[in-house]
Amino acid sequence: xxxxxxxxxxxxxxxxxxxxxxxxxxxxxxxxxxxxxxxxxxxxxxxxxxxxxxxxxxxxxxxxxxxxxxxxxxxxxxxxxxxxxxxxxxxxxxxxxxxxxxxxxxxxxxxxxxxxxxxxxxxxxxxxxxxxxxxxxxxxxxxxxxxxxxxxxxxxxxxxxxxxxxxxxxxxxxxxxxxxxxxxxxxxxxxxxxxxxxxxxxxxxxxxxxxxxxxxxxxxxxxxxxxxxxxxxxxxxxxxxxxxxxxxxxxxxxxxxxxxxxxxxxxxxxxxxxxxxxxxxxxxxxxxxxxxxxxxxxxxxxxxxxxxxxxxxxxxxxxxxxxxxxxxxxxxxxxxxxxxxxxxxxxxxxxxxxxxxxxxxxxxxxxxxxxxxxxxxxxxxxxxxxxxxxxxxxxxxxxxxxxxxxxxxxxxxxxxxxxxxxxxxxxxxxxxxxx
Numbered sequence: 001x002x003x004x005x006x007x008x009x010x011x012x013x014x015x016x017x018x019x020x021x022x023x024x025x026x027x028x029x030x031x032x033x034x035x036x037x038x039x040x041x042x043x044x045x046x047x048x049x050x051x052x053x054x055x056x057x058x059x060x061x062x063x064x065x066x067x068x069x070x071x072x073x074x075x076x077x078x079x080x081x082x083x084x085x086x087x088x089x090x091x092x093x094x095x096x097x098x099x100x101x102x103x104x105x106x107x108x109x110x111x112x113x114x115x116x117x118x119x120x121x122x123x124x125x126x127x128x129x130x131x132x133x134x135x136x137x138x139x140x141x142x143x144x145x146x147x148x149x150x151x152x153x154x155x156x157x158x159x160x161x162x163x164x165x166x167x168x169x170x171x172x173x174x175x176x177x178x179x180x181x182x183x184x185x186x187x188x189x190x191x192x193x194x195x196x197x198x199x200x201x202x203x204x205x206x207x208x209x210x211x212x213x214x215x216x217x218x219x220x221x222x223x224x225x226x227x228x229x230x231x232x233x234x235x236x237x238x239x240x241x242x243x244x245x246x247x248x249x250x251x252x253x254x255x256x257x258x259x260x261x262x263x264x265x266x267x268x269x270x271x272x273x274x275x276x277x278x279x280x281x282x283x284x285x286x287x288x289x290x291x292x293x294x295x296x297x298x299x300x301x302x303x304x305x306x307x308x309x310x311x312x313x314x315x316x317x318x319x320x321x322x323x324x325x326x327x328x329x330x331x332x333x334x335x336x337x338x339x340x341x342x343x344x345x346x347x348x349x350x351x352x353x354x355x356x357x358x359x360x361x362x363x364x365x366x367x368x369x370x371x372x373x374x375x376x377x378x379x380x381x382x383x384x385x386x387x388x389x390x391x392x393x394x395x396x397x398x399x400x401x402x403x404x405x406x407x408x409x410x411x412x413x414x415x416x417x418x419x420x421x422x423x424x425x426x427x428x429x430x431x432x433x434x435x
Contacts, residue, residue, distance in 0.1 A: 003099035006106050007086060010120060013113075031118040032152040035126035038112050042126075042133035046076075048156045049272065052144040052185045053164025055324045056198065056265040059257060060164055061143040062301040063269045063291070068139055068276075069093050069298050070291035071283045076132035076140035078153070080121065083303055083318075083425035084434040090128045094299045097131055105130065121145050125152040139281070149187020160275040161188050161195040161217075162268050165323065166204045178203040186211040194218040194275045198268030222267035231263050237293070240266055251285070255292050259305035259317065260334065261327035266292075303424040305331060308431045311411040313337070316428070318421045320346070322354040328418060329358055337414030341405040344385075345369055345398060345423040348376040355419065356388040364408065365392025368401035370422035398426035 001009065036043055051061045058079055065077040075093055082088040087096035105127050106113075113123055125145075132140045142158070144151045166182050182204035189195050189211050197208055200221040212219035229241040229250060238255040240263055255262055270288070277283050295301055303318040313335070319328040332340060340363035346352055347370075367382040369375045378394035385392070395401040398417070405415045417427045428434050 001103060001107065003103055006103045009110075010106065010123070028150055029152065029155060031116050031122045032125060032155055034116055035112075035118060035122060036129065036155055038109070039126055039130045042129040043156045045133040046129065046137070046156065047139045048158040049139065049141045049276070050144070050153065050156060050158040050161045050188050051141065051164070052148040052151075052161070052188045053198070054166050054181070054185075054321065055319070055327070056164035056261070056268070057143050057162075058318075059259075059262060059301070059304050060162060060198070060265045060269050060272075061141050062295050062299040063257070063265065064162070064272055065091075065094075065141045066291040066295045066298040067269070067273055067283060067288050068141070068281070071281065071287040073138040073281070074136070076128070076135070076137040077299060078125070078128040078132075078140065079143040080124070080145050081421055083421065083428055088300065088302075089124060090131060091300065092132070092135055092137060094297075096300070097127075101131060102127065119152075122152045125155075129156075144185075144188060147181075147184040147187070149184045151187075154188055157190055158188075158193055159279040160272055161190070161193060162198065162272045163188070163195065163208065164198045164268055165264060166199075166201060179207055182207040183211070189215050189217050189219075191215045192217060194220070194278070196268055196271040196275060197221045198271075199223055199264050220271055222271035223264075225271055226267045228263050228267070231260065233258055238262060242266070242270065244270075251289075253289060253292050256294055256296050257301070257304055259327070260331050261319075261324075262304075302428060302433070303421070306424075306428075306433070308417070308427065308433060309415070312341075312406070312409040312413040312415050314406075314415045314417070314431075316417040316424045318424050319418060320350070320355075320420050322351070322358060325355050325358045325419075328416070329360060332360070332414065332416060335414055338410060338412040339364065339414075341366065341409050341413060341415045342392075343368055343398065343401045343405050343415065343417040343423070343427070344381070344419040345378070345401075346376050346381060346419045347372075347374040347422070349374065350376075352376070352381070352384055353388075356385050356390060359385075359388070359390055361389040363390075364405075365390050366401035366405050367392055367394040368398045368423060369396055370398060370420055370426050372422045375420070375422060398423055399430045402427060402430055 068075040090097040227243040238258040308314040345368040382394040
């Protein structure tokens with residue numbers, strides 16, 4: 001099969017959360033364990049960093065990978081979902097897995113897969129671990145797909161774990177409270193493996209503390225060890241001044257990821273780097289500072305407060321739940337645009353009301369439908385948004401919504417594109433920003 005035929009086969013045979021939602025979610029590790037056994041347990045050959053959380057886990061994973069790359073380590077990076085090309089999920093030193101490797105893996109293992117009917121995510125985790133082991137990476141940064149405890153990535157035993165911000169998302173699968181969701185995320189905590197929590201939250205902390213104690217795992221809260229003194233954008237870079245409470249020293253980090261919400265992620269990353277150093281990795285402060293300046297070029301990260309145009313300024317961001325949208329709106333407010341044009345789309349299994357209530361009423365809305373089966377119909381989104389005082393037009397595609405926004409916007413306006421990872425993926429296609 002060609003690469004495209006291989007993907008078509010997988011989409012047709014294996015349920016994919018990105019496309020169909022909860023029906024693709026397998027709430028156990030049985031298939032993943034079978035796949036790992038079939039592949040010769042590749043996870044046992046890897047040194048890993050495991051990253052979970054509701055918001056920020058993707059950015060944090062990419063920042064950690066960038067630091068390890070800058071320190072000279074051959075670094076695997078597994079993330080999900082992808083925006084445009086499936087191979088974005090599996091990278092070594094920022095380079096996507098070759099198409100030939102994907103085709104060969106499926107051809108060699110297709111017969112076995114058909115006996116156990118794994119989900120798209122389960123076989124993808126097998127592919128990533130197998131590829132990283134065969135390529136003999138020095139370290140692999142593995143981002144959890146959904147939850148943690150029963151996520152397919154949870155067959156690894158990492159050198160250290162990181163859990164980022166916890167907020168309400170995927171409640172139909174993970175539970176209807178922060179406490180329940182925290183318990184699922186805490187499932188990545190392993191016996192005697194250090195864990196960093198990016199942000200102390202009074203509801204989730206007792207859950208994390210209890211699970212860490214049960215596993216005799218050292219636990220630290222990054223925002224107790226570090227404090228942000230100041231953050232500001234200078235000439236397109238995000239400068240963050242951070243106090244290390246342990247040493248009393250203040251350092252300035254320059255980030256190419258310019259969303260204000262990255263300050264929370266940065267502290268978790270810094271604390272995780274310290275744990276990696278304790279585990280024997282040689283990482284200098286210079287490596288950290290240099291890496292954070294070029295996370296995008298080192299790792300290929302896209303869709304995090306990404307600028308797609310000037311005059312009018314056009315920004316896309318993958319924030320897609322209540323907390324993520326709240327942080328996006330904070331960023332928008334800091335820019336003080338003359339008029340805000342918001343190209344918005346969501347999926348049909350989200351708590352949409354919690355997102356809509358966070359959005360500004362004084363904006364022109366362009367309600368769109370992303371090109372996946374899970375996307376909410378644009379007219380239904382428009383109807384629900386109107387109940388929150390959000391006014392605008394509906395468009396059947398992201399491209400048509402963007403065209404209308406560009407036509408209506410003045411040079412001093414802001415066009416923001418978001419509400420869903422898949423809306424951003426479509427937008428990157430429109431702007432030719434997929435490479």
